[in-house]
Structures are given as structure tokens and as C-alpha cells.
Amino acid sequence: MSIKYAKRMEYIKGSAIRELLKLTEQPEIISFAGGLPAPELFPIEEMKEVCLKVLDTDGKAALQYSTTEGYLPLRKIISERMRYSGIEIPADDILITSGSQQGLEFSGKVFLDEGDTVICESPSYLGALNAFKSYLPRFVEVEMDNEGMKMDELEKALEANPNAKFIYTIPDFQNPSGITMSFERRKRLVELSVKYNVPIVEDNPYGDLRFEGERIPAVKHFDTAGMVIYLGTFSKTFSPGLRVGWVAASPEIVRKYVLVKQGADLQCNSMAQRETAAFVQMFDIDKHINKIIEVYGRRRTLMIETMEKEFPKNVKFTYPSGGLFTWVELPEGVDAAAVLKKALEEKVAFVPGGSFYPNGGNENHFRLNYSCMPEDKIVEGITRLGKVLKTL
Amino acid sequence: MSIKYAKRMEYIKGSAIRELLKLTEQPEIISFAGGLPAPELFPIEEMKEVCLKVLDTDGKAALQYSTTEGYLPLRKIISERMRYSGIEIPADDILITSGSQQGLEFSGKVFLDEGDTVICESPSYLGALNAFKSYLPRFVEVEMDNEGMKMDELEKALEANPNAKFIYTIPDFQNPSGITMSFERRKRLVELSVKYNVPIVEDNPYGDLRFEGERIPAVKHFDTAGMVIYLGTFSKTFSPGLRVGWVAASPEIVRKYVLVKQGADLQCNSMAQRETAAFVQMFDIDKHINKIIEVYGRRRTLMIETMEKEFPKNVKFTYPSGGLFTWVELPEGVDAAAVLKKALEEKVAFVPGGSFYPNGGNENHFRLNYSCMPEDKIVEGITRLGKVLKTL
Structure with a gap:
């Protein structure tokens, strides 16, 4: 048997x-x-101070259950820091996730029925593809050049796939290609998303790590219709071991992610959320x-x-x-x-x-x-x- | 639109x-x-010592990515502690999860297609039902008395529902009823599981918190055929805020949970896993x-x-x-x-x-x-x- x-x-x-x-x-x-x-x-020495501070000032809450949405002061910090990418979003529209990987998994869960289409860059991040795959979608790959996804190819894909549920993109220093999407393409991407009514999942773990040149506003910056779901993380700028990432989206969409998070694991680590906030408050993360x-x-x-x-x-x-x-x-x-x-x-x-x-x-x-x-x-x-x- | x-x-x-x-x-x-x-x-004061110890001795690993399966010394501690419930299981067959809630969610993901049947106690834990619901199953409820699920009712349910994918039970101090399943019923439950080839998801967050009487061996104790998936947690005995739980099952089954965990959020918090292990090593958790x-x-x-x-x-x-x-x-x-x-x-x-x-x-x-x-x-x-x- x-x-x-x-x-x-x-x-x-x-x-x-x-x-x-x-x-x-x-x-x-x-x-x-x-x-x-x-x-x-x-920042190991800094983390020692951070841990003592959190436990001294807020120890009971740090070890207790908390809300699914996440620790509000951390969400406020994230809301502030997203301005660097040209995004204005209130803390209320941010959900803390266990790394941005969890945001990817939830995107699959929120949007995908078996046989639905995910449109992605070609190549794209293996971990995202695997998270999506568990919801049994089809993938339509869009070719890239030095400026990221080719928008004429994307439009063809959107036209040919009316069951496309979202467009997945890593606009900054893409994994695996290292390619960054240009300003014009980002703008066009949002236009196409609205035109075809297909949301965008913008995965941005690396945007803060620019070695040269000007930061390009996030795809979400161009989003006036609430079509972009932004996934961020502290994994590459602070610590991946703490598993602190986030989803920022329109109230309607972020609410769906909150409900999924509730069933998935109730909430993120209360202490890690406070540690991350305390690190930003006590030290100069920039x-x-x-x-x-x-x-x-x-x-x-x-x-x-x-x-x-x-x-x-x-x-x-x-x-x-x-x-x-x-x-x-x-x-x-x-x-x-x-x-x-x-x-x-x-x-x-x-x-x-x-x-x-x-x-x-x-x-x-x-x-x-x-x-x-x-x-x-x-x-x-x-x-x-x-x-x-x-x-x- | x-x-x-x-x-x-x-x-x-x-x-x-x-x-x-x-x-x-x-x-x-x-x-x-x-x-x-x-x-x-x-244990807030103890946690301060724990944090400093972890960062001093193993800080880089505590802040870095790690394996999906979880921190091996913690899994060894869990393997040791499961003996209290009459369970012999190697650390290799244990996966660390974000609370046992994540083990419930993964049970849905590993086993349930739309329309499959979950057999559960009546009443049963709301958070589990919600986690399973997202995979669109049917529920068949089995009545309880003072000794837990009625085994003749369970057998009827198993006979009537050949598409049952698992039996969900909280044998100790059940949520919400407070009822504990008797020794004889546990043994019979495993027999029925084998007879009908339907695995058991044993959710045991409260077993360590017995006020009087003798501890009854876990359902998994009676499992010689690898049919019981045991979900445990440190939420009720140490800290729910750290989100450290586990799944213990046969190598074949635990491997499925590991693959699902990989897509879901890569791994649990590296630091929280080390903190939990250090707390058990440095202090007397019993x-x-x-x-x-x-x-x-x-x-x-x-x-x-x-x-x-x-x-x-x-x-x-x-x-x-x-x-x-x-x-x-x-x-x-x-x-x-x-x-x-x-x-x-x-x-x-x-x-x-x-x-x-x-x-x-x-x-x-x-x-x-x-x-x-x-x-x-x-x-x-x-x-x-x-x-x-x-x-x-």
C-alpha cells in the first residue's frame, strides 16, 4: 500500500x-x-545590543503571539524606506512575511488555479518558479535584452494568454541574469498590466545594492491603479537568517495575503520583527x-x-x-x-x-x-x- | 475591472x-x-543570556541562510524530547516549521486535492480547519466522548469516504474541547489508519502541559507502519513569538514536507532555532x-x-x-x-x-x-x- x-x-x-x-x-x-x-x-555586535534592548523594553510582546499583519513600527519603517524607490504606501498596506520567498508562495496561492498562466522573464528566479509550480500553472517566458523584458513580446504574451494571472518580474539586478529593467520599460509594464488587467508581482530583493549609476524608481512607483504587488526583504541588507520580508500592495490585495498568511503560519517571529526595527532605529542601516x-x-x-x-x-x-x-x-x-x-x-x-x-x-x-x-x-x-x- | x-x-x-x-x-x-x-x-532574563551566547558562539550562522530541514542540534533535542511521549524518531526525520500551524498548512498542501476528504474530530481546531480549507476539501466530523473520537464512528467514516486523505486529531487536551484520547482509542486509531491506508495528522501542542494523571503515549507511539505525522511546537512550553515547531514523520513523508517548506519560505529563522536549542541546553526547560x-x-x-x-x-x-x-x-x-x-x-x-x-x-x-x-x-x-x- x-x-x-x-x-x-x-x-x-x-x-x-x-x-x-x-x-x-x-x-x-x-x-x-x-x-x-x-x-x-x-552586524553581530550590533545584534547583541539589539537583542538586549528588545528584551529589556518589550520582552513579553517579543516572545508572545502577535497580529498576522506584523509589528506596526517595523511596517512604518518599511513604509518610510520604500520612498527611496519612489513608492508611497501606508504601513497599513504592508504585511510582514517570512522572507520574500513567502511572498512568492502567497502570490501563487492568492492568484493561481491549475492551468492558469504566469508570465515571467526568461530566465527567472528558480525559487519563485518552484513556489508557483506547486499551484500547477503554465509559464509563458518573455525574452529580455539589456533593458529587461521586451515589452512587445510581453504584449504578445498578454494577448495570447487571457488566463494570465500575474506578470512576475525582478526589475533590479535580476536573479539570475543581473539585468536591470529600464525606466521606460517599467512605465510601459504598468501600462500593459492595466490594459490587460493582469497584476504584476514585483520582486525586489536587490534594489538597495546598486554599485553605480542612479536608482531607477520601482515598478510600483508607476502604479496608480493598484496593480503592482511589491515584495521586499531585509535578507540582503541586514540578515537572511531572521526571515523578515514584506508584501506591499493595494488594501484589497494585501488583505488576501493577510488571510493566506493567517492559515499558513499565523504570523512572523515577533522577536525578529522587533530586532529588525530596533536595528534600523539604533544603528545607521544605510x-x-x-x-x-x-x-x-x-x-x-x-x-x-x-x-x-x-x-x-x-x-x-x-x-x-x-x-x-x-x-x-x-x-x-x-x-x-x-x-x-x-x-x-x-x-x-x-x-x-x-x-x-x-x-x-x-x-x-x-x-x-x-x-x-x-x-x-x-x-x-x-x-x-x-x-x-x-x-x- | x-x-x-x-x-x-x-x-x-x-x-x-x-x-x-x-x-x-x-x-x-x-x-x-x-x-x-x-x-x-x-523566560525573558534567560533569553538575554541565550541571545548573547548564540551571537557570541555562532553569530554568523545565526544570521545566515541555512538548510530547509532546520538546525541539526535542535532537531536532536526534539528527537530526545519526543521519547517522553513514547516516540523513537531520529533527528533526520524531523523538519523544523514555523510553529505547528505551518505543519497543518503543509499537511493540506502535501495531501489534499480539491474535493478530497479530511476526517476530523467534532469539534476541532479552527486554525487547522482554515489551513485545510484553502485546499478545498470536504470535512467529515467524528463525534467525541470523554475518551476522544469514537472509533466505531471513525470506522464508518473511513468506510464511507474512500477519498479520505488523512485523519486529523489533537489527542491531548484537545482544542477546543479539552478532551484527551484514551490509550485504547489511540491504539485503535492507528489500526484503523493502517487498515484503510489513511495517514493520521497528530497535532500535539499541549501534551507537555498535563496537570494531573499519567501521560498517555502519543498516537505516533503506536505507529509501526509510518502512518502518523506528528506536529509539535515550542509555542506553549517556551515562546510562541519565536515560531518554532516541527513535523516528525517517516522519511518518505517528511521529505514531502521538506520540499513544500523549500518553496514556502526556504527555512525557519536561523537565530530562533539556535535560541530554542540554547535555551534547552543552558536552562532546565522541564x-x-x-x-x-x-x-x-x-x-x-x-x-x-x-x-x-x-x-x-x-x-x-x-x-x-x-x-x-x-x-x-x-x-x-x-x-x-x-x-x-x-x-x-x-x-x-x-x-x-x-x-x-x-x-x-x-x-x-x-x-x-x-x-x-x-x-x-x-x-x-x-x-x-x-x-x-x-x-x-
Whole structure:
């Protein structure tokens, strides 16, 4: 006798890549595979003060159940900070989530019936695709260029798919491509969303980590009709371990997310929410972010320079002006998963690109992360990778 | 134009009761409505030491991403502690969840397709019913007596519902009824689960809080075929604000929950997991639990004694030997929601029982919580409630 699971469990599978990547946890491996913040930048000493302060002033509430919506002072801080991205939204329209990953999962739950369409960038963030997949949608991928999703392609996709439930985009320093959507495209994206009555899920974990150039207003900045659901997080600017993210949307939509959150896990960690608020109140988070930008920016530059020197000329890659990733394109027909096997023999790891395309194909890409390796390992790892690529 | 949500959103609704209960947040109200632990018992001073220890010895990992399965030393502690309930399960078969509420949500996701049947106690925990409801099942309720679910009724339900996906039970000090399932029934429950090949979701948030009598082995204790999914939590024995619960099940089943967790929110708070482990390692959690038992036991006794004195004789209630709740039955035809309105005029609150029955009916019940009110307020509140009941 075997136990009967829900149909969706046939589609929620451990990936072969994830198994391969378990190898990357060995300390001798130079890994460009993950998407981890640099742990040496975590404000550990500050956190000690923060914890004592929270427990001293608000200990009972920090250890008790609380509202599903989240800790109001934190939501007010988020509301304030969203102005940096050109967004005016009251704290009432913000729900605290367990990282922005939970916001992605909830987007699937709020919007998707089996067979509905999700329109996404091609490639797109693996973790989002997996969260959506559990609601059994179809994916329609929209090609990108250096300015992000191509808007004529998007319009074609919207016309061809009247059952599209939302458009998923990571406009700033996209995961995995590192591409940033241009001002004009963001404006047009919102126009198309309104024209076709299809909401946008704007996932923005990296927007604060810009190394150069001017910040472009969020997609949500252009949203006057309440069509954009903005997902944010403190994972890349403070700590991913605390699992504090948020959803900001119109009152009608955010209410749906609150109801889903109630059933899903009642609320986020009361203490972590207070710690995050206290950190912003007691310390200068923008100064802290600038330190992260400086370190990641240097690592980015070094990685790109080393790639230019060490990679064969027929290997292309993106030049990200922020975030955590660059995206590598091998010549047509080369399988990045096979390259990974060879790279692992040289003790270097990355994520093959195939799984970032929900409908498959494009096996000749891979993603490199530069935030989590010190500079000497970046040079050494990219040099070794270059040697592997030259043997192809 | 209106936005198109998933079909399930029609069934995920804010309850009218929840609106009514917002009133209970006013400080002058004596509320027996919630299910909150007594905040004056939270180990705040100990938590300060715990936080400093975790940040000093393991700060980088506490603030970083970690594995979906959870912090291994915590899972080992849980594995050890589950022996108290007669369960032998390795740490590998335990997944850390965001409270046991997340374990309930995941049970829905892992097992339920639209139209599948969930078999549950009648009445049953509202939060579980809501979590399951989002997967659009049917509910079949099984009547209880003083020894828990009636096994002949359960067998009839299993026979009549071949599409039953799991049996949901809260065997110890059930929410809302306060009833504990007998040893013999637990054994029989597992036999029926195996006979009909329908897994059991055993939700046990209160088992550690027994005021008198012998602990009865968990349902999972009788499980030799891997049919029982055990949900546990530190919410009632340490802190609900930290959101640390767990799922313990056979390797095959727990693997499904891990995959669902990955998409849902990647992992639980790395710091909260380490804090929980450190609290158990640095302090005597059993001594702490004994303090909770002493306080709640006194409150239970006082509430029951006052009810015996102040309530009309045609009002019945259960006598819980542990946990947080007693369950009141009014004469047939009396609507507890209408009683609540009158009680609120007297500044006393409780939860009307109707919503604990997924198929409706039974409006003549209500739930009283005794864990969260000091003794003088229990006497005062129950006395006022008695007066309201006498006017009926």
C-alpha cells in the first residue's frame, strides 16, 4: 500500500542540481553557486545590543503571539524606506512575511488555479518558479535584452494568454541574469498590466545594492491603479537568517495575503520583527548597506575583470551594476551541467542555467555569485573555471 | 475591472467572530477568548543570556541562510524530547516549521486535492480547519466522548469516504474541547489508519502541559507502519513569538514536507532555532514547564470551581486535565454568538463554538481559555458570565 499525496506533489521535486550542489558545501570548494550574503559583514555586535534592548523594553510582546499583519513600527519603517524607490504606501498596506520567498508562495496561492498562466522573464528566479509550480500553472517566458523584458513580446504574451494571472518580474539586478529593467520599460509594464488587467508581482530583493549609476524608481512607483504587488526583504541588507520580508500592495490585495498568511503560519517571529526595527532605529542601516555595496561592488568588478582575462572569447556574460549575480552564456550546444561536473573536479562550483527556464532549454547558461567569496578566491576560482572552459 | 484571484480565495475569508474578537483587545475586557500562553512566565532574563551566547558562539550562522530541514542540534533535542511521549524518531526525520500551524498548512498542501476528504474530530481546531480549507476539501466530523473520537464512528467514516486523505486529531487536551484520547482509542486509531491506508495528522501542542494523571503515549507511539505525522511546537512550553515547531514523520513523508517548506519560505529563522536549542541546553526547560503547569493548573481549577458555583445547572462543561481550554455546552437552541454580544456588554469575552465545526451547526457551544488571565480576573469574569447565562 502506498500513501496517496496531492497531485501537486508530482511537480514538487528535489532537483538533480540541488543534489550536485551539496558537493559545494565542502570547504575546499570555491563556490559561486549560492546566493548568500557575505557573513563577515553581518552586524553581530550590533545584534547583541539589539537583542538586549528588545528584551529589556518589550520582552513579553517579543516572545508572545502577535497580529498576522506584523509589528506596526517595523511596517512604518518599511513604509518610510520604500520612498527611496519612489513608492508611497501606508504601513497599513504592508504585511510582514517570512522572507520574500513567502511572498512568492502567497502570490501563487492568492492568484493561481491549475492551468492558469504566469508570465515571467526568461530566465527567472528558480525559487519563485518552484513556489508557483506547486499551484500547477503554465509559464509563458518573455525574452529580455539589456533593458529587461521586451515589452512587445510581453504584449504578445498578454494577448495570447487571457488566463494570465500575474506578470512576475525582478526589475533590479535580476536573479539570475543581473539585468536591470529600464525606466521606460517599467512605465510601459504598468501600462500593459492595466490594459490587460493582469497584476504584476514585483520582486525586489536587490534594489538597495546598486554599485553605480542612479536608482531607477520601482515598478510600483508607476502604479496608480493598484496593480503592482511589491515584495521586499531585509535578507540582503541586514540578515537572511531572521526571515523578515514584506508584501506591499493595494488594501484589497494585501488583505488576501493577510488571510493566506493567517492559515499558513499565523504570523512572523515577533522577536525578529522587533530586532529588525530596533536595528534600523539604533544603528545607521544605510551606512551598513553602503559597506555591503562597497565589498560586493569590488567583488563584482574583480570577477568580471578576471572573466574577461581568463574566459574564452566565445563565452559571454552580463555586467551587473548591482546585486549578487552575473550570467554566463556558453556557445550554443554546450551543456553547463556537464561543465559543472568538470568544474567540480577543479573544486569550483556554479549553478547551471537550465532550471531558470521554466519551460526548459537554454542549457548553455550558468549563474555566478560574487557576494560570498573573498577576492583571492574569486580570482583563483574564475581562473580555474577559465581553464575548464578552454578545454571545451 | 476587477482582479481575478484563485478559486480558493472564495473560501479563505475573515471570520465575523474575528471581527467581534477585536473588541477583546481592549484592556478593560476580561478575555477568555484567545489561546495565549501567560506572558508573565516567559523566560525573558534567560533569553538575554541565550541571545548573547548564540551571537557570541555562532553569530554568523545565526544570521545566515541555512538548510530547509532546520538546525541539526535542535532537531536532536526534539528527537530526545519526543521519547517522553513514547516516540523513537531520529533527528533526520524531523523538519523544523514555523510553529505547528505551518505543519497543518503543509499537511493540506502535501495531501489534499480539491474535493478530497479530511476526517476530523467534532469539534476541532479552527486554525487547522482554515489551513485545510484553502485546499478545498470536504470535512467529515467524528463525534467525541470523554475518551476522544469514537472509533466505531471513525470506522464508518473511513468506510464511507474512500477519498479520505488523512485523519486529523489533537489527542491531548484537545482544542477546543479539552478532551484527551484514551490509550485504547489511540491504539485503535492507528489500526484503523493502517487498515484503510489513511495517514493520521497528530497535532500535539499541549501534551507537555498535563496537570494531573499519567501521560498517555502519543498516537505516533503506536505507529509501526509510518502512518502518523506528528506536529509539535515550542509555542506553549517556551515562546510562541519565536515560531518554532516541527513535523516528525517517516522519511518518505517528511521529505514531502521538506520540499513544500523549500518553496514556502526556504527555512525557519536561523537565530530562533539556535535560541530554542540554547535555551534547552543552558536552562532546565522541564523545570520551566513545571512552573507553567502549576500556574495553568491552578487557573483551570479556579475556573472550573467558579463555573460550578456561578453557571446555571443546565450549562455543561468539560474538565480538562491539561492544556489551555474548557468547552461549554449551552442548552440546545441557545446561540453562543448572541451570548457573546451580551457578555461583551459585561466586558467578558470568549470564542463561540460554531466555527469549530467545519460543517456548521452546534452554535450552542463556546470555548474558554484559562491560561492567560490572572486568578482574580478568572473569578470576576466567570462570575459576570454566570450572570449573563442566568438571564437566558
